[in-house]
Amino acid sequence: MFTVSCGRIVDKWTVNIPVQADDVNAVTFDSEDISFATVITDDKDSAHGGLSVVDVLGNKMLKFTDDMTVDIDGKVQKICINTAELLGTERLSEVRSIEFDVYADAVSDDYINQDGINKKASGTICIGGGTVISKGKWYDFAETQGGEYNLEMSGAVHCEFKFLLADSGYCWDESMNDANFLIMRWGSENQSNLYVDNIVFYDENKNSIPLA
Numbered sequence: 326m327f328t329v330s331c332g333r334i335v336d337k338w339t340v341n342i343p344v345q346a347d348d349v350n351a352v353t354f355d356s357e358d359i360s361f362a363t364v365i366t367d368d369k370d371s372a373h374g375g376l377s378v379v380d381v382l383g384n385k386m387l388k389f390t391d392d393m394t395v396d397i398d399g400k401v402q403k404i405c406i407n408t409a410e411l412l413g414t415e416r417l418s419e420v421r422s423i424e425f426d427v428y429a430d431a432v433s434d435d436y437i438n439q440d441g442i443n444k445k446a447s448g449t450i451c452i453g454g455g456t457v458i459s460k461g462k463w464y465d466f467a468e469t470q471g472g473e474y475n476l477e478m479s480g481a482v483h484c485e486f487k488f489l490l491a492d493s494g495y496c497w498d499e500s501m502n503d504a505n506f507l508i509m510r511w512g513s514e515n516q517s518n519l520y521v522d523n524i525v526f527y528d529e530n531k532n533s534i535p536l537a
Contacts, residue, residue, distance in 0.1 A: 341480030343384035344426050350533040352524035354378050354385045361410040365403035372402040386522035393516050402510040402519045409504040413537035417497035417504050419528045421488050426481040427452055428520040436515035438474055447479045448514030454486055456506040459498040
């Protein structure tokens, strides 16, 4: 017998209900177009794997399937999102923040909980990122941390990347044909995959920016 809080049993897989997009300008992956997303493997700690669109309880999202060939200690899962392709270059300078949801699932039971019991749970989800800005410099976004310690598939961890120094020109501009940002997960406590959904770009007045 199972007792489930804020989750459902689906084919013996306990999961939280995915968050549905509530903004008309959200990138939801319903079209299954992922041409604007790539895996980055440019250093020895970068995770290797592939991207696809998967359905989780009727909600489509981007999945980074980690091939687990990189040691978990210090490993970073990196997804690059091409903003110029999504918004068009003429609207890049309007972006002041980016919000999205991430999830993780466990593929092993190597996570040990506070009772010393091995669990097939995703563990801590530490998300950060960065981008190259109009001044040609690297810009770091603040980290978001959440986690799931009981369920094989986590609930949503909502992330927000902000251009806090936009008034000083530390943001994108219309000349950046390849403007993009990285979504990075580190600190994994168990072998797991990463999911992304509901990406929304906002202007300085917190209005969502239409996709191209």
